[in-house]
Structure formats: C-alpha cells, structure tokens
Amino acid sequence: MTTPGDLGDEVLDLGSVEGSFRESRGSFCLVGKLCTDRAYNMYALMDVMIKAFKCRTKTIVREWGHKLLIFTFLDESDRDWVIRNQPWHFDGHLFVVKSLTGMEQPSGVSITRASFWARVYDLPIMCHTEAMLISIAKRIGELEIFEPPDGLNLGYYLRFKVSIDITKPLLRGLTIKLSGEELWIPIKYEALLFYCFYFGLVGHNFRGCDSYDKNDCPDPTEMEYSPFLKASPIKKGRGPKVEMKSTRGTAGGVDMSGTVCAQSVLGSSSVDKSDSVLISR
Numbered sequence: 001m002t003t004p005g006d007l008g009d010e011v012l013d014l015g016s017v018e019g020s021f022r023e024s025r026g027s028f029c030l031v032g033k034l035c036t037d038r039a040y041n042m043y044a045l046m047d048v049m050i051k052a053f054k055c056r057t058k059t060i061v062r063e064w065g066h067k068l069l070i071f072t073f074l075d076e077s078d079r080d081w082v083i084r085n086q087p088w089h090f091d092g093h094l095f096v097v098k099s100l101t102g103m104e105q106p107s108g109v110s111i112t113r114a115s116f117w118a119r120v121y122d123l124p125i126m127c128h129t130e131a132m133l134i135s136i137a138k139r140i141g142e143l144e145i146f147e148p149p150d151g152l153n154l155g156y157y158l159r160f161k162v163s164i165d166i167t168k169p170l171l172r173g174l175t176i177k178l179s180g181e182e183l184w185i186p187i188k189y190e191a192l193l194f195y196c197f198y199f200g201l202v203g204h205n206f207r208g209c210d211s212y213d214k215n216d217c218p219d220p221t222e223m224e225y226s227p228f229l230k231a232s233p234i235k236k237g238r239g240p241k242v243e244m245k246s247t248r249g250t251a252g253g254v255d256m257s258g259t260v261c262a263q264s265v266l267g268s269s270s271v272d273k274s275d276s277v278l279i280s281r
Helices: 004-009 015-024 042-053 076-084 130-140
Strands: 029-034 059-063 069-073 088-090 093-099 113-121 142-146 157-165 173-178 181-190 276-279
Touching: 029 076, 042 059, 042 069, 042 076, 042 088, 069 076, 076 093, 093 113, 113 130, 130 142, 130 157, 130 173
Parallel strands: 059 276
Antiparallel strands: 029 069, 029 093, 059 069, 088 093, 113 157, 113 181, 142 157, 173 181
16 A cells, blocks of 8 residues: 655656746746855845846746856847856856756756856967967867967967866866976956855865964965966957957857956846846745
C-alpha cells in the first residue's frame, strides 16, 4: 500500500509540455546576482538595474529566492544587449548576469563568471598580431571580443573582452617567453571596482576579507594586489572608431564604453518607468 510519504519518490515527467514554455519565456531570461557579502536594498537594486539596462521593450524583474534576480525580456535583442555590455555595477559592487534556457532551476545556476575588457601592456612589437592576441586572451579567460592589432598604428596596450572566473584571483600579468627570454606582461581590467588586495578576488576589499590577517600583512602597500589592476573604460565617442571581432559571431553593435555603472543612472529622467515592471515577491 502506498502512503502519502512515498509520493515524493515518484518522478513526474514534464517532457511532453516543455517545448512551448522554453521557447516563449525561458530563452529570454537572465539570472543576476550582486557580488557582495554586505547588506543592501534589494528593491533599490532591482530599480537601478532595470533603469541601467535601458531596454527598448518592457522588462520584468522578479526577486528569486536568496539574493537572486530574474529578468524577463520581451525582445531577444534586449537580452543580448545586456549580456554584451557587461560588466554592470551597483553601489560599487559587481552585478553578474547569466543566460537561462528555461530548463534549469535558477537557484541552482552557477554564477561564477563575469565579462571584463582586459588590457595587456608593453608587448613586444612582434606580438602585435591577431594570433598572438588571441593566444594571450585565452590564457586570461574565455575570449569573447577583441580589437585586432593595427600593424601601422601600434598602441601601448592591446584590448579584448574575456569572461573570467570570479571565484579565482585575478591575473596580475603573464610571463611570456620569446627567443629564450622571459618577459612579464602586466594586465589591467576596465571597470574593475571592488576587489581584494590581499587575495585578488572580486566582491570585497581586503578590510572585508575574512582571511585577511593585519598582523601578517599590516601595510596594504605590501599586498600582492593593488589599485594598479584598474583601467578606466574607453568612453563612447572618444577616439577613432575601432573594428571589433567577436569569437561568438555576435559582435555587431558593441557599445565601445564596454561597461555601464548602474549607480550613475539614479534619478535619470531618460527612462520611462512604464517600460519596466518590478516584482519584489
């Protein structure tokens, strides 16, 4: 005889109805999370981010469990624009988004990667080639977009966008070998705001680090990481137009600013609140 407690062991197969839901909603959704252990106002985060995204069609944001937000877009291009223009920030903290298929539980999605524009400095002239740049970028993270080197107009740094694992320390640089000689190549990241000078992790500073021992390293200037990993984003409209190449075939229309800081849109009158819906519960 089956008891009510046994019913939880049965498997309900929803395969016959999965298609319509996935195509109509799941593929147009993003899950987002703020990378901080500090307390913050969830409703303010929802309001600020939906304004910062500036989508052309209505966007719905809903709180989902513990510290997660679900964004539902009516237009696929709006969703892609949000992904393409990472990183996003709220109150100085990184806000990470990830695409959903609609078939997974949002609470179980691993949000461990974020996209940044990275720069490598002082490369030997012979390394200013597409092949060399791609090889270097893939050592830092998953390459998304890059600016092809200009053989005539050489720059002090080369620039590309990579998806990096934010659960691991940031790379401060790379050691390359040319003709038997090892060279140190510094790396900087655009729109990098809050990170730990002690461990190099994104999401907190060294004063908020649970593992930081001031007796072990009392002087912040002696830590392995420093503010020198930060690079100012290239602002839209400044400098000549640069050709962009994407490793995913979706580089068209990339915003050259590379980032949007959500806190800067507070109080903006350019966004019509009727175009977005916030649901706190």
